Amino acid sequence: MSKNKFSLSDFLCKFYVYILLFVMYAPILLLIVYSFTDTKIIGKWGGFSLHLYKALFRDKEIMQAFANTFLVAVSSAVVSTILGTLGAIGIFYSGKRSKAFLEGLSNIPVMNAEIVTALSLTILFVFCGITFNFTTLLIGHVVLTIPFVVLSVRPKLMQMDPNIYEAALDLGATPSKALREVIVPEILPGVFSGFILSITLSLDDYIITAFTRDTAFQTLSTYVYGVTSKKGTLPPSLRALTTVITLIALVILIIVNIKSSKEKEK
Amino acid sequence: MRKNKVFSRKILALPYAVFLVLFVLIPLFLIIAYAFTDESGAVTLSNFRTFFSGAHNINTLMFSIFIGLANTAICLLLGYPAAFILAKRNMNFGKATVLLFVMPMWINFVLRTAATRDLLFAMGIKGGEHPYLSTMIGMVYNYLPFVILPLYTTMTKMNYSLIEASYDLGANKVKTFFLTILPMTMPGIVSASTMVFMPTMSSYxxxxxxxxxKISLIGNSIQLYFDQGLWHIGSLVALIMLLIIAFGSFCTETEEEHTSRGGLW
Structure with missing residues (x-):
């Protein structure tokens, strides 16, 4: 097919993709547009204003929820990444039976409905008489994210040249040194994507958070869920919040895109 | 010496294994144990009787399965062509466009859903008046990215020469689609469906x-029992869901590919 020739079917294909993207982004775009005006109801433009942003950054409850969300996401991702990476390495060098057992076990939270995972953890905590606190929430998020770390690291282990670890040992490295200086650098991209994936899943989570948190501890998900169930539409300052979150996501998107195109050049 | 070395790498999985046993395996056994016992701890089937004697509960279960299937079908119908076009080389869609389809996943799920509600509200579709329509639209909005990603991943690995061969051998577009493209993209369809079906019916x-x-799904039932502290009957509902999941993964086991969520990075 020549490049300059106009093809109707190609045009329609592109049109479909862009229309779909537009429809998908319509709710977010609407909120972003109406975050720059100070009206209660979406649809009535009240002139340009940054009032909602001021209100957002002054709202202690929302800011606290925002900080909490990141606290949970980062701490659970760190725990998941460390435990999961070690787990993936250990599983990779395990015997057939324990490998099958651990891989099967890792798949349970992936396949399972989130609400079943959430309820099963709740019952465990209730059964053991543990009161819900930050640790229970952290455990919930680690359960949610850890299999994805293992799944991201595993392919890198399989791609690795099995002889380099042996070579390091033969050259006099201790097993822990060989692990740190030979295996870890090889699997680092997988570890990194596991970490990012963990953060993504944790930030987005509602159900496990709702079940395993101390009820006084609000994340963005639980906060927004709480206010939407009270009123008809979102409180106006949350429109400003949508803009902020979309901007953050966009920045991450651009960074990931640049990083992956650089990797391609290599 | 050599034995020691092998041992030291295996042992790294120990904390992970302990974690999984404590927080995945034991909780699942507790669910099963709770489903078959009552408050006093005596073994009973009364939870089953309570659940299945309520017409409301069976309706909820059936409706959840229905809405799960409907959402899977709609998302596949909308997402399949989009993923196909994105994966086609002569379209010159960069990875950035694919990422744009996935980016909504990075905007908080509850906020995103509330935004969709606000859009429908502005268009005059009020959730309270059209609960079924609104819910369906909300579901499609939320799960479409989860369909496009695994489909796209499968389609980029597709062997295009087979499609050309099919045309060369005289098959028309419809025949080519059903006999070559569809079978080649089956793993993507399967993993997309598992990403959508279960979360749809279980998320409340x-x-x-x-x-x-105004709409009650099976997830609502569990959440309601959770709020009331009715762990035993709640566990029973969770057990029913576990059985559906087990059945589903048994059916798709051979074709399961874990490219779904992690495939992009």
């Missing part, structure tokens, strides 16, 4: 926010 957030609590 979308139906609560979009349908203004």
């Amino acid at each position: 957030v979308i139906s609560d926010v979009m349908g203004e609590r």
